[in-house]
Amino acid sequence: MRDVQNRYQGLPPRTPEMLYNIVRKFYRGAVNHYDLIQEKKADVKRALAEWTGAKEDERQQRQQAVNGALTTLFLEFHFYVTCWLQIEMALYRLAKNDERHARIMEQFRGVLETHVNVRHYLEQPEKCVDAQWEGDPKNRRLPGAERDLYRFGETLFTVDTQSLESLHALYEAIAAVRAESE
Template identity: 55%
Template sequence: MRDSSNRHRGLPPRTPELLYNVVRKFYRGAVSHYDLIQEKKQEAYACFEQMQATGDDQPLRAALATLFLEFHFYTTCWLQIELALYRLARQDERLAKVMDTFRTALETHVAVREQLEQTEACVAAQFAAGSSGLSCVGVERDAYLFDRFTFTVDETSLAQLHALFAAVEEQRTMSTSEKA
């Protein structure tokens, strides 16, 4: 099984056209998933408020598990974009610069995705971070804890994704016009 740390080893060769299609496909997937994630965050917050009133954390734990599965899909899209961009960057110096520009965002999303492989542990970590038994700091602040990262899928993440895709598309357009 390929994990995050060795994800670039032994990748089969792909044509630039196919790799650009991969970027496009997973960009659209992540963008289309954004609204659903916001809905699930609202549901988690409602469960948080319910927990504050009743003391029962089970509905919140279930809502967080669902939310984190949605985060997993979103960050998997980022991973697939990163893998395609990695291969494109090996073929084109301009795309290597794009990858360098977005390295922090890419690495953050990929690292969070790796944490999300253990959904229940991620849910438990949200409660461990709070100072009281009825605390769940991530839900309160929309800033969830994943190992060394505080993360959420928000406008900032979506803006990074849009900017990354625009930069890749700009290079694809330039490459296409150079060939013509």
């Protein structure tokens, strides 16, 4: 498996057409995964509500349910940001030979880096779940789930409409360059 830090090393040669197919495939994968992620977010909210409303003797069991729902959500996030990573690596290779793609890469650098950085953390979803809990053992809180904004290192992140709109804009920019080239 390719790690995030070394993602550009040893990339096999690909034709521009192959790279455009990679972009299209992973764009579709991420877009199609969006609704499932929203369902998993709802599962986390439900589990959190049950945990919050639980009696003291039930809280441990309910916390395990919250952690399970978070783990599932983060595995779905992992798939989504992996799609971003694959698009980013294809765009990187396209940008090496075409200034128009290099401009796209620069234009979307911030959002690409955010998604790729989150992917790095999601390689260990259980650690990501543990990192969400704040407070002492008696008064633990889960502010990320309450706000739908989760902590991955120093990055606050969620898969939301803003992320999806950025993905659409990135794909449209790449597709426009491809159309110009035909």
